[in-house]
Amino acid sequence: MSAIGTSWARIDGAEKVRGSAPYAYEHVTDAVYLWPITATVARGRVSAMDTAAAESADGVLLVLTIENAPRLADTSDGDLTILQSPEITYRGQLIGAVVAEHPEVARQAAAMVEVTYDQAPHDTEFRVDHPDSYRPEQVNGGFEPNSEQGEPDRVLASPPTGTTQIDQWYSTPEEHNNPMEPHTVVATWDPDAPLLTLYDSTQSTQGVVSTLAPVLGIEPEHMRVIAPHVGGGFGSKGSPHSHDVLAAMAAMRLPGRAVKFAVPRQHMFLYVGHRAPTSSRLRIAADSDGNITALVHEAHTHSAHAKEFAEQAAVSSRMMYTAPHRRTDHHLVPLDVPPPFWMRAPGEAPGMFAGEVAMDELAHAVGIDPIDLRIRNEPAEDPETGKPWSSRQLVDCLREGAERFGWDRRRAEPGTHREGRYLVGFGVAASTYPHMVNPGNEALIRYQDGRYTVRIAATDIGTGAWTTLTLIAADALGIPPEQVHLEIGDSALPSATVAGGSSGTSSWGSAIVTAAHQFRARFGNDPADGAELSAEAADNPDLEKFTAASFGAHFVEAHVDVDTGEIRIPRMLGVFSIGRAINPRTVRSQLIGGMAFGISMALHEESVRDPRFGHVVTQDLAEYHIPVHADIADVDAIWLDDPDEHATPMGSRGAGEIGIVGSAAAVVNAVFNATGVRVRDLPVRLDDLL
Numbered sequence: 001m002s003a004i005g006t007s008w009a010r011i012d013g014a015e016k017v018r019g020s021a022p023y024a025y026e027h028v029t030d031a032v033y034l035w036p037i038t039a040t041v042a043r044g045r046v047s048a049m050d051t052a053a054a055e056s057a058d059g060v061l062l063v064l065t066i067e068n069a070p071r072l073a074d075t076s077d078g079d080l081t082i083l084q085s086p087e088i089t090y091r092g093q094l095i096g097a098v099v100a101e102h103p104e105v106a107r108q109a110a111a112m113v114e115v116t117y118d119q120a121p122h123d124t125e126f127r128v129d130h131p132d133s134y135r136p137e138q139v140n141g142g143f144e145p146n147s148e149q150g151e152p153d154r155v156l157a158s159p160p161t162g163t164t165q166i167d168q169w170y171s172t173p174e175e176h177n178n179p180m181e182p183h184t185v186v187a188t189w190d191p192d193a194p195l196l197t198l199y200d201s202t203q204s205t206q207g208v209v210s211t212l213a214p215v216l217g218i219e220p221e222h223m224r225v226i227a228p229h230v231g232g233g234f235g236s237k238g239s240p241h242s243h244d245v246l247a248a249m250a251a252m253r254l255p256g257r258a259v260k261f262a263v264p265r266q267h268m269f270l271y272v273g274h275r276a277p278t279s280s281r282l283r284i285a286a287d288s289d290g291n292i293t294a295l296v297h298e299a300h301t302h303s304a305h306a307k308e309f310a311e312q313a314a315v316s317s318r319m320m321y322t323a324p325h326r327r328t329d330h331h332l333v334p335l336d337v338p339p340p341f342w343m344r345a346p347g348e349a350p351g352m353f354a355g356e357v358a359m360d361e362l363a364h365a366v367g368i369d370p371i372d373l374r375i376r377n378e379p380a381e382d383p384e385t386g387k388p389w390s391s392r393q394l395v396d397c398l399r400e401g402a403e404r405f406g407w408d409r410r411r412a413e414p415g416t417h418r419e420g421r422y423l424v425g426f427g428v429a430a431s432t433y434p435h436m437v438n439p440g441n442e443a444l445i446r447y448q449d450g451r452y453t454v455r456i457a458a459t460d461i462g463t464g465a466w467t468t469l470t471l472i473a474a475d476a477l478g479i480p481p482e483q484v485h486l487e488i489g490d491s492a493l494p495s496a497t498v499a500g501g502s503s504g505t506s507s508w509g510s511a512i513v514t515a516a517h518q519f520r521a522r523f524g525n526d527p528a529d530g531a532e533l534s535a536e537a538a539d540n541p542d543l544e545k546f547t548a549a550s551f552g553a554h555f556v557e558a559h560v561d562v563d564t565g566e567i568r569i570p571r572m573l574g575v576f577s578i579g580r581a582i583n584p585r586t587v588r589s590q591l592i593g594g595m596a597f598g599i600s601m602a603l604h605e606e607s608v609r610d611p612r613f614g615h616v617v618t619q620d621l622a623e624y625h626i627p628v629h630a631d632i633a634d635v636d637a638i639w640l641d642d643p644d645e646h647a648t649p650m651g652s653r654g655a656g657e658i659g660i661v662g663s664a665a666a667v668v669n670a671v672f673n674a675t676g677v678r679v680r681d682l683p684v685r686l687d688d689l690l
């Protein structure tokens with residue numbers, strides 16, 4: 001019997017459809033309401049906050065300002081340090097809050113607080129040649145900022161005869177995480193226990209505890225975070241942000257009251273993180289057969305004065321293709337903007353947009369098929385470390401996809417395939433995402449009355465963890481899924497790491513498998529009622545021996561209206577190598593969701609920051625464009641049958657974000673094939689094509 005590999009319907013599906021699955025805001029009915037006050041200058045100091053009118057408004061319970069806020073115990077994290085000084089480092093920074101009996105009163109009273117500023121000149125304009133640009137000590141993911149093998153500069157400067165070179169810049173705009181459920185927190189402080197309870201929309205309940213407890217100056221065991229259901233994570237919920245601090249401060253001033261703070265949609269563009277804009281320069285040299293001889297990827301992006309974050313956009317170029325001479329580098333421009341953070345495949349998504357469009361340009365310049373170019377430069381082992389791949393089936397993904405997609409119908413010469421009013425093009429791009437398994441995961445299993453309760457502080461951010469972990473437990477215990485009772489989404493449960501970095505299922509699942517095997521070894525197949533055991537995930541030495549990453553290939557058909565430049569994407573296919581699919585139904589959903597993100601990144605999303613005032617003007621879903629159903633036509637994802645026993649005991653690899661990576665490049669490459677117009681700056685606009 002194997003529960004893994006069955007397309008089990010979501011355990012939480014019916015509850016969600018009926019509206020009975022509680023999201024953060026829906027917990028606790030007897031609550032009070034917080035409305036935030038945000039800075040309206042991008043740099044300077046608050047000189048005064050006049051709260052008299054707000055305080056006398058009916059139903060106002062508390063007006064928090066930079067003058068009366070509780071002192072934080074640890075102010076080392078600039079993202080979380082609010083209301084501690086009059087200093088403003090970005091427009092939209094939280095500088096106060098009103099809490100009232102009713103949300104309308106809180107909002108109205110917050111507007112009555114008169115704030116005056118000593119405004120200082122600000123700079124929110126990202127440019128590569130900014131005088132303050134610097135190389136960070138580390139980039140996101142803990143990677144070195146730069147790498148070099150061979151002599152790429154020499155090879156690029158004096159290429160042998162017959163070399164083709166491309167040297168181009170690619171850019172992605174600032175973008176904002178916009179899960180369907182914005183960040184939300186309900187905070188209650190019980191001073192007698194003492195206990196701070198947060199119902200928080202988060203990707204990691206225990207991450208919120210371990211990050212916020214020292215900031216608030218309380219012991220981690222005096223804090224509990226609960227998140228049974230989360231309406232999308234998108235990366236920004238991978239860490240608590242300043243809104244959590246604000247709600248906790250208010251709750252601690254109003255003991256016993258539940259303080260609700262639903263971050264308004266427009267504030268999703270202010271203080272919960274964003275993807276910084278990126279500019280990547282790609283230089284690639286290849287011989288006349290398309291063998292890459294040198295590859296240089298320099299990535300530039302912005303960061304914040306409040307806190308450094310470096311989008312690791314060039315890291316994937318270290319291991320995608322064979323290139324004896326290779327260099328990658330990262331540079332950051334610190335600006336008066338909010339701290340950037342994780343967003344939907346940070347690093348890989350913008351970096352592989354640049355890298356995979358560059359590969360398409362190289363294929364065109366050399367005059368070979370873009371699939372052939374990638375196959376020709378497929379590395380037998382990790383070119384950066386020399387380690388073997390745990391499994392790398394990129395070539396199979398490309399071939400399988402080409403066959404299924406009808407790649408042979410693609411015209412190599414761009415702009416030559418017209419159907420009615422549309423120019424038709426096919427595009428391809430490769431994808432990768434690292435396989436990450438976090439240490440420190442532990443699962444508890446208890447048998448009672450014919451059921452096995454499995455406890456772990458995992459979080460389901462809408463991706464299917466409730467169901468997937470149930471299948472993993474059933475499989476490892478050798479029982480039907482109906483006999484598993486899973487408990488997740490609560491920091492009080494055994495240790496678990498974040499639902500982020502595509503590491504959740506791998507990390508939590510490994511702990512569940514270890515615990516299940518130990519449970520069976522100790523208690524056998526017929527345990528007594530009350531049999532219970534908890535175990536940490538067993539070490540997996542293979543993760544040191546091999547480079548483990550997921551791979552994939554995206555295929556896109558683009559139609560471009562010859563008169564208006566309108567772009568339609570009638571077909572998109574992703575073929576992935578992700579190890580064993582634990583729940584085909586939910587993994588397919590995750591993959592096609594990522595591919596829709598790719599269409600969105602290619603054609604729609606852009607946060608426009610007004611340099612005069614320093615804020616994002618496209619601050620709602622009317623102006624921050626995302627695709628609607630009519631924009632997403634036939635999108636399908638499949639995967640190879642290639643269990644990876646090196647990666648996890650389930651044979652699976654990380655699959656959460658790989659659907660995103662490379663997908664925007666495939667769209668742009670298809671648009672080029674349709675029109676002959678090469679767009680290097682996202683999003684593609686109609687006027688780019690006219």
Ligand code: MOS
Nearest residue numbers: 235344345500501
């Ligand atoms: Mo994901 S953007 O790594 O939370």
